Amino acid sequence: MDFKDLIKDLKNRQFKPIYLLHGEESYYIDKISDFIEDNVLSDAEKGFNQSVFYGKDSDIMSILNAAKRYPMMSDFQVILVKEAQELKWGKDGEDDKKAPDPLLAYFENPLPSTILVFCFRHAKFDKRKKTYKAIEKKGIIFESASLNDNKISAWIENFVRDKGYNIQAQASALMAEYLGNDLSKVSNELEKLMLNVKLGQEINTTDIQNNIGISKDYNVFELQNAISRKDAFKANQIINYFAENPKNNPIFLVLGNLNSYFSKILKVHYASDKSPQGLARELGVAPFFVKDFEIAARAYNKEKVFRIISYLRECDLKVKGVEASGNTEQGDLMKELLFKIIH
Structure with a gap:
């Protein structure tokens, strides 16, 4: 379900007995969980009818026992299981007939007055599991994927x-x-x-x-612009600023951004549709930025771009200590890299 649709249903008090919130991006998981925690029950109702468990410190039976209780002086009770990826989930219905999986049994027949929420953060729940399919049938599953x-x-x-x-x-x-x-x-x-x-x-x-705290004059975009114009003086000014402010401008971030930048320049060279709209789609940028990449592509041909990407990888390995660089400071490594790029 879409995030906005899910929140809309919650605001309209259209509740499901089970919610599984999972995925690599925790932002929306936390937003949904916080909304349920803050808004489903009144302050007076929360004392008796809202419980919070943490996966690492909890067990399935304690959660199920809480979920099976009936609310007191309220239409609903809320059970929140945070960090549910740390929970020991059991055998997923694989026990013998004499000892059925209690978790699966509850998911197949949940208590309508309980709102049971599992926050499975920074991880995906296994969609092959019987418990996943049971939740899908009786409740709501929201997957929060990382944004490109x-x-x-x-x-x-x-x-x-x-x-x-x-x-x-x-x-x-x-x-x-x-x-x-x-x-x-x-x-x-x-x-x-x-x-x-x-x-x-x-x-x-x-x-x-x-x-x-991001400088409007000494940032990765200004560095890219200086490189595209082959303005060695300005580019070195920016590199010196980065070296003096490593906390706000870590070299790994700079190298990653430059690698992404030159990868996009390579896409300009190989794009079949070189119209502004076509390049914007190909590069995944706003049309506002297309002209900058066109300028850079004219300054650096395909062969040069391939060599630059190789230089970036070499520098990355030196920073990580994989390739020997002596006692060279990171600022000096960046200056050496910059010379190779521009010349």
Whole structure:
């Protein structure tokens, strides 16, 4: 079920007796779990009718015994099982007929007045299991998949729009590159940012620099622009800034971003549809950024791009200590890499 549809049903008090929330991305799992915990029962009802278990410290029978209770002075009781991936799930219905699996038996015939929620974070529940199929039949299964890196920028734009703000494409892309696809981390940074920006205002790169700590002048996008123009002076300025601020600009992040950047340039060379719309689809970027990649593709032919990707891998191995680099500082490694890229 879609996240918004699930929340809509919960708001309309259309409950199911079992919810399995699972997947690699914890953001939506936590959002759904928090909504159920905060809104299904009134404060007066929660004392007798809401229980929270943690998988590592709980067992199936304790959870089932709680689930089989009837609510007190309420239409429902809520049982939340957090970190359910740590729970010992039993034999999944494989016991003999004299000792049927109690978990499967409950899932096949759950108590309608109990709302039992399993939060299976950073992992997928095995869809081949009988328990999965039983939940699918009687309850709701929500899978929270990781968002692809090329979709984070659009996610950021939708997030701030839902909060009544707008954000510049450059600013959302900058945040996406630096914060990655951990939606909980991204949303936390956005929430802090919006506390310092007036409602309805367009968020720009200056706001991000002032509130998140990502420099609007010395960042990976400015590095990419300098490289695409073969501006060695500006590129070295940025590399020096990264070396002086390694906490905010870790070399692994820089190398990963440059690898992604040159991989996209390679796609420009091989794209069958080189129209702005076609390249935007191929690269997974907003049309706003297509021109920058076209400029870079003219500066670096296919053969050079292949060599650059090889240089990036060599540098990555040196940083990790797989290939000897002596006592070379990471800043010096980046300068050496930059020279190889531009020349």
